[in-house]
Amino acid sequence: MTYITKPRIDLPGQSTNKIGLLRRDYEGVLSTLCAGCGHDSITAAIVQAFWELSIPPEKVVKLSGIGCSSKTPAYFISGAHGFNSVHGRMPSVATGALAGNRDLVCIGVSGDGDSLSIGFGQFGHAVRRNINMLYIIENNGVYGLTKGQFSASADKGSKAKRGEINQWKNIDSVSTAISMGGSFAARSFSGDREQLVTLIKAGVMHPGCAILDVVSPCVTFNDHLGSTKSYLYTRDHYHPALETDFVAPANEITTSYAEGESTVVELHDGSKLLLKKADSGYDATNRSKVLRYLEQQRARGEVVTGLLFINAELPEMHLIYGTSKTAMKDLRFDKLNPGSLALAELQSRMR
Amino acid sequence: MKPTNTNNPNHFHKVVDCQWACPAHTDVPEYIRKIAQGDFTQAYMLNRESNIFPGILGRVCDRPCEPACRRGRTNQKPVAICRLKRVAADHRGDISAHMPIIPKNKNGKRVALIGAGCASLAVANDLMPIGYECTIFEALKEPGGLMRSNIPSFRLPANVLNEEINAIVDMGADLRLNHPIESMKSLLAEGYDAVFVGTGAPKGKELKLPGREEATANIHIGITWLESVAFGHLDAIGKRVLIIGVGNTAMDCCRTSLRLGAKDVKVMARKPRDFFKASDWELEDAEEENVEIIVNHSPKEFVLEDGRLVGMKFEQVEYDIEYGRIVNQWTTGEIVVPCDDVILAIGQENAFPWIERDLGMEFDQWEVPVVDETTFESTLPGVFFGGDSAFGPKNIIWAVEHGHQAAISIHRHCQGKALTERLPVLMNLGSRKMGMHEWSFSNDFDPAARRKMEHVELDQRFKDLTTEVELGFTAEQAQQEVERCLNCDIQTVFFDSLCIECDACLDICPTQCLTITTNADKGDLFGQLRAPRREPEQPLYVSEPLKQTTRVMVKDENLCLHCSLCAERCPTAAWDMQKSGFEFPRAIDHNGTS
Numbered sequence: 001m002t003y004i005t006k007p008r009i010d011l012p013g014q015s016t017n018k019i020g021l022l023r024r025d026y027e028g029v030l031s032t033l034c035a036g037c038g039h040d041s042i043t044a045a046i047v048q049a050f051w052e053l054s055i056p057p058e059k060v061v062k063l064s065g066i067g068c069s070s071k072t073p074a075y076f077i078s079g080a081h082g083f084n085s086v087h088g089r090m091p092s093v094a095t096g097a098l099a100g101n102r103d104l105v106c107i108g109v110s111g112d113g114d115s116l117s118i119g120f121g122q123f124g125h126a127v128r129r130n131i132n133m134l135y136i137i138e139n140n141g142v143y144g145l146t147k148g149q150f151s152a153s154a155d156k157g158s159k160a161k162r163g164e165i166n167q168w169k170n171i172d173s174v175s176t177a178i179s180m181g182g183s184f185a186a187r188s189f190s191g192d193r194e195q196l197v198t199l200i201k202a203g204v205m206h207p208g209c210a211i212l213d214v215v216s217p218c219v220t221f222n223d224h225l226g227s228t229k230s231y232l233y234t235r236d237h238y239h240p241a242l243e244t245d246f247v248a249p250a251n252e253i254t255t256s257y258a259e260g261e262s263t264v265v266e267l268h269d270g271s272k273l274l275l276k277k278a279d280s281g282y283d284a285t286n287r288s289k290v291l292r293y294l295e296q297q298r299a300r301g302e303v304v305t306g307l308l309f310i311n312a313e314l315p316e317m318h319l320i321y322g323t324s325k326t327a328m329k330d331l332r333f334d335k336l337n338p339g340s341l342a343l344a345e346l347q348s349r350m351r
Numbered sequence: 352m353k354p355t356n357t358n359n360p361n362h363f364h365k366v367v368d369c370q371w372a373c374p375a376h377t378d379v380p381e382y383i384r385k386i387a388q389g390d391f392t393q394a395y396m397l398n399r400e401s402n403i404f405p406g407i408l409g410r411v412c413d414r415p416c417e418p419a420c421r422r423g424r425t426n427q428k429p430v431a432i433c434r435l436k437r438v439a440a441d442h443r444g445d446i447s448a449h450m451p452i453i454p455k456n457k458n459g460k461r462v463a464l465i466g467a468g469c470a471s472l473a474v475a476n477d478l479m480p481i482g483y484e485c486t487i488f489e490a491l492k493e494p495g496g497l498m499r500s501n502i503p504s505f506r507l508p509a510n511v512l513n514e515e516i517n518a519i520v521d522m523g524a525d526l527r528l529n530h531p532i533e534s535m536k537s538l539l540a541e542g543y544d545a546v547f548v549g550t551g552a553p554k555g556k557e558l559k560l561p562g563r564e565e566a567t568a569n570i571h572i573g574i575t576w577l578e579s580v581a582f583g584h585l586d587a588i589g590k591r592v593l594i595i596g597v598g599n600t601a602m603d604c605c606r607t608s609l610r611l612g613a614k615d616v617k618v619m620a621r622k623p624r625d626f627f628k629a630s631d632w633e634l635e636d637a638e639e640e641n642v643e644i645i646v647n648h649s650p651k652e653f654v655l656e657d658g659r660l661v662g663m664k665f666e667q668v669e670y671d672i673e674y675g676r677i678v679n680q681w682t683t684g685e686i687v688v689p690c691d692d693v694i695l696a697i698g699q700e701n702a703f704p705w706i707e708r709d710l711g712m713e714f715d716q717w718e719v720p721v722v723d724e725t726t727f728e729s730t731l732p733g734v735f736f737g738g739d740s741a742f743g744p745k746n747i748i749w750a751v752e753h754g755h756q757a758a759i760s761i762h763r764h765c766q767g768k769a770l771t772e773r774l775p776v777l778m779n780l781g782s783r784k785m786g787m788h789e790w791s792f793s794n795d796f797d798p799a800a801r802r803k804m805e806h807v808e809l810d811q812r813f814k815d816l817t818t819e820v821e822l823g824f825t826a827e828q829a830q831q832e833v834e835r836c837l838n839c840d841i842q843t844v845f846f847d848s849l850c851i852e853c854d855a856c857l858d859i860c861p862t863q864c865l866t867i868t869t870n871a872d873k874g875d876l877f878g879q880l881r882a883p884r885r886e887p888e889q890p891l892y893v894s895e896p897l898k899q900t901t902r903v904m905v906k907d908e909n910l911c912l913h914c915s916l917c918a919e920r921c922p923t924a925a926w927d928m929q930k931s932g933f934e935f936p937r938a939i940d941h942n943g944t945s
Contacts, residue, residue: 002919003788007796009861010426036853036922044858191852219922231851235899
């Protein structure tokens with residue numbers, strides 16, 4: 001961390017996005033995380049992705065729970081709405097926010113403790129309901145704020161800073177999300193900015209709950225030899241299963257790939273995801289194959305990354321409920337609240 | 352690209368743009384820090400080491416440092432480096448204890464210096480402390496050369512000039528005033544061990560147009576006219592004055608005219624403003640005094656009535672300009688501008704009528720001696736040139752640097768050593784880290800704008816010739832201006848073996864000057880930079896391959912603001928802020944056996 005604020009420098013010829021904003025306009029306050037924390041890299045990737053997508057800051061809601069990861073929404077898009085909720089309860093707040101205003105672009109930032117221990121139930125139901133949000137899990141395998149105990153995502157056999165070996169099997173958020181019927185599950189690494197930015201963009205534009213698990217080394221408690229979430233270990237075992245290109249609406253896919261080597265997934269807004277297979281035969285749209293593949297790679301100790309599973313056709317929460325197409329906050333008051341007579345009539349139908 | 356060799360002093364020296372741009376390589380950031388600490392005497396001495404005349408240059412330097420200043424890249428005006436130099440000079444204490452000690456026992460070598468201008472004085476300044484006996488010959492009645500004769504005293508007061516010249520003469524130089532050298536041959540016959548020519552470019556250019564001969568009483572050559580004013584031979588001029596030319600001499604001529612009684616002064620320029628030779632600030636100062644600068648007028652003839660100058664005829668010219676170059680021009684008409692006097696300030700030249708051509712000294716096609724650009728020696732061994740007399744008109748700070756280099760050559764010549772085997776520039780790097788987030792320099796970026804130099808009120812200025820126009824910075828102004836310096840000499844130094852590629856530095860950098868990327872050829876690598884490369888002249892730093900991924904760290908030195916945020920963010924101290932100090936060898940350093 002630093003004590004002095006990053007100054008705003010007026011450099012000649014700085015580029016702005018489609019709505020005339022500088023990248024700096026998507027930044028937040030000065031980070032108070034440890035210097036070198038992977039979370040700060042993810043923050044920077046979020047800044048870059050939202051800036052490149054030209055999303056107006058006031059259209060964004062950023063939510064979090066408790067933990068190092070959950071501090072980070074303060075560090076990006078100062079102009080966005082935000083809520084820092086109770087430990088593990090970010091998905092509930094997201095559900096409420098999106099129920100009230102379905103036009104918001106929702107990003108939830110959580111950690112491996114927040115989502116895979118205390119908030120595991122909330123995580124599962126957010127996936128199941130397919131809430132239209134980008135759900136980032138900043139995964140470092142330890143409880144950083146309480147000095148580095150193993151979290152639920154720590155791999156069996158991983159060594160803590162003070163020497164003890166983890167005895168428990170890890171919960172894998174990606175395969176959990178897929179088996180719970182999720183529509184989008186991806187993994188990335190805070191040290192692979194290019195992939196991370198693309199996956200954030202894909203997750204934002206995906207119409208449903210996009211789970212993005214990001215391996216984010218804890219420089220203070222989990223970046224030593226023997227850790228399986230360190231910068232070095234992740235790089236040594238890094239295995240992108242497929243590359244993803246995000247192609248904005250109205251843009252053409254310009255690169256060409258051999259037949260069978262790539263899949264195009266079209267999203268509802270017209271943007272496209274071009275999935276280029278690094279591993280031959282990998283099919284990110286086939287749930288059972290993906291789960292089998294993940295199990296195989298897990299046995300090899302590899303950190304498999306990329307957009308591992310996607311089904312853009314699964315209906316999100318509002319579609320399932322059949323709610324109003326207009327955001328509830330935009331409904332006229334008499335439509336939103338038809339009054340006590342209407343309530344009495346409704347109740348009489350249930351007698 | 353190949354990893355950058357930062358052991359070569361040139362890499363980091365180039366990053367200190369002001370110091371790199373200064374011909375004498377004045378350590379600007381360090382003296383600004385000394386001023387910030389209130390240590391004006393040390394700030395002055397640090398200046399004096401390189402540029403010898405801090406008080407003079409703090410007023411009239413051509414300031415190549417300021418256009419180079421890194422501040423200018425943040426859409427702001429550069430640090431007022433020159434005016435801060437004056438702050439050091441104005442507020443310094445007694446410097447006598449810090450001056451070099453002059454040995455009582457001389458080394459037996461005698462050097463003749465011709466012309467008591469900045470170049471010769473610089474040579475004397477460097478040679479006297481080694482034990483040389485220096486004789487300075489000056490044609491005029493006072494020393495200083497163009498600093499005295501051509502720069503008006505309302506810009507450079509005589510007491511400032513005298514003080515800094517005396518500091519050198521008082522080292523024991525034998526200054527012979529009113530002593531023009533008429534013959535090089537007879538001077539050489541006097542048996543000096545070396546001769547240095549620092550006679551400047553004393554001949555003003557002539558404008559041969561119809562009427563020139565007839566109206567000569569009211570047509571003046573700029574530098575000669577300024578000299579006459581400086582020495583009190585002239586104290587009046589007509590009411591309406593035309594200045595031909597827009598160099599810095601023209602600016603001095605027009606402003607001096609106003610102080611001799613002229614009421615309507617026009618500077619006539621042949622080309623548009625972008626092509627003016629005068630420095631922007633000199634143009635501004637002249638215009639502040641209501642001098643009118645008229646562009647696109649090409650002089651045709653001097654107009655006379657009854658044998659007296661009454662005006663000047665100009666052709667009005669239009670230009671086609673493409674990418675800053677004139678590609679076409681044509682005349683649209685003619686006009687006569689009435690005037691009482693015309694001053695010609697269209698350039699000056701060297702002239703060496705006093706050097707015999709049969710001495711074995713080679714002259715080029717323009718009748719200028721052939722001088723080596725490193726050693727400053729002519730083709731006649733033992734005869735050296737410096738300042739304007741070496742390579743034509745430049746400025747004071749260049750002349751001082753010529754003096755330093757010529758002094759090294761003279762010292763080597765007198766020891767019988769090869770002139771070309773000169774000592775290299777040395778560099779020291781030392782960390783400025785004091786604690787977790789503490790540096791021994793003011794690293795927080797200060798967005799303050801450049802302080803404005805206050806001037807004497809217009810109605811007070813023209814009463815006499817000697818009222819200095821600039822008032823100097825107040826204490827508050829100086830205090831704010833020093834904080835604008837970005838400390839370019841505190842280098843961002845990278846240790847590739849410590850980097851874990853966490854990207855923290857990339858994200859905190861306010862200018863995105865850092866990139867971690869796969870190494871590639873020049874062109875490809877430039878394309879991968881996070882902030883586009885705008886200044887191809889500025890160095891790029893490329894690290895050795897990084898440990899974890901074999902990618903490389905790339906830093907565009909052009910954009911780095913030396914705010915030290917990368918070093919504060921780095922979890923492994925792979926970035927450090929280190930002060931670079933450069934040692935430029937002087938004559939006295941060449942005492943060794945090499």
